[in-house]
Every structure is written in structure tokens, then in C-alpha cells.
Amino acid sequence: MILQKLCRAGEHGISVKDLGLEKIVLIGDTIRNADFGTNRLGSLIENALGRICYSTYGITEAQLSFCECKVHRGLHSHPDLVLVEIVDDNGRTLSDDEVGELVLTPFQIEGMPLIRYKTGDITFKMSEPCPCGSNSIRIGPILGRKHHKLKVKGVTLYPQTIGNALLDVKEVINYQIEAYTGDDQTDHILLRIGSYNTKRDFLASLHDTIHARARITPTVKIEPPEEVEKRLFEGGSRKAITFKDRRFKLYE
Ligand SMILES: [Zn+2]
Secondary structure, eight states: OHHHHHHTGGGGTOOGGGGTOOOEEEOSOOOBOTTSOBOHHHHHHHHHHOSOEEEEEEETTTTEEEEEOTTOSSEEOOTTTEEEEEEOTTOOBOOTTOOEEEEEEESSOOSSOOSSEEEEEEEOEEOSOOTTSOOSOEEOOOOEEGGGOEEETTEEEOHHHHHHHHHTOTTOOEEEEEEEEOTTSSEEEEEEEEOSOOOHHHHHHHHHHHHHHHSOOOEEEEEOHHHHHHHHTGGGOSSOOOEEEEOOOSOO
């Protein structure tokens, strides 16, 4: 909310520069794409406030956080505090730039130490020195949650990839991604888009955007944003449920 007000400060004749802000550290919202480009949310914030936004990744269980440096190419770890690994589905350690689950061994937890704690978050790591001068291992943006992994017609993806693609479409007010098991026993996706644009061209351009970024063509339903809003907070949820998993699972 404060951020929204800051972004609109210009409309009220207030120059953000006059506020004396040097850095804004964002917690919980993704502002970078997988290639470190700034997504639409990040662009909105950076256009309004300047390139002073820093993305972070925090994990309470491990008592850790990772933060971007001024180069904005990955989130730095603190090597004195944590051992960072990326593993595949079989627990094998992956090399730099290979996408897998983030596994952390924090060094500072006493009493009940965590050893190779599987975070469930999907990303990649980079070991080469950063242009900022630091040699600490960096991780990329979080690309999704492990148990949200979808396999649609042979394409593996995470719901967040679709979400990031939709962030770039101005006329999308809100959305909900629903995954279900089809009659063919594979993953299917129903994408409910909240928008006031119900034209056929818009639907076609949505399909193009999603296919370009996620390489799939889901079923898309355009609904009034108010209807989608109700779905997002169904059952009194305080957090918007942007991904609804209705897949049949024999085991986790
Ligand atoms: Zn750096």
C-alpha cells in the first residue's frame, strides 16, 4: 500500500527524489524475470521511483535472506552463513544455471540445526564472481514452487511463468490459474482472466503472449475482474489464490 502511494506521488506534485530514498528493498514480490529483466510490476515501481529497488528472497526456517546488489543480476548469499545447493528431483546436485530445487544448509542455527533443507523453491545458482566485486554464490529469481510443477503436453512449467507473462499484459486486471487432471490423466490448465476487454483479438493476443513465454496453449476464459476477485479470495483466504491445484494426486 505504501509502495502504491509512493508510485503515485508524482500525481500529487510530490517528487520522489525529494523524499531522500536511497534504496527500496522489496520482500515477497517478484520484480525480475528469469533473465533478470524487470517485469511489469518492477518497471512500474522503477519508473516511478528510479532504479533503487532491490529484490530479496527470505526464508524464515533457515533464518536467512538473499539480496540483490547494485548490478541486479541475482540474489547474493552470505557464504559465512549458508551453503547453497541446487538439486534435481532425485536429489543430485546441479551445476550453475541448471534449474532445480534450492537446498540450504545454514550454519548459524543452534539446537535444531538444518542440514540440506529443501526449500521447495525452484531457481538456479551462479558461482562466477559478480560484476559488483563480490564472489559469493548468487541465486536467480524464484521461478516457482516444486509441488506446483506442471507437465502440460510434454512441457514442464511452473504457474509463475504464466503469471509473469500476464503481468506484462496491461488489460489483465487479475487472473487465476487452475490446474486439473484431464480424462487423459495429464495436467490441464484453465486460465481465468479478469478483464473488461472481451474482444476476440484480445483473446488471441493473450494466447500468443502465453505461448511465447510458457510454450503452452491453455484454455482461457475472460471473466469480469470482480468475479475473478471473488475466486481469488474464496473461503475467506487473506492471500489471493492465484494458483488453484485441483489435480488428482495418488501420492505427493
Ligand atoms: Zn553483485
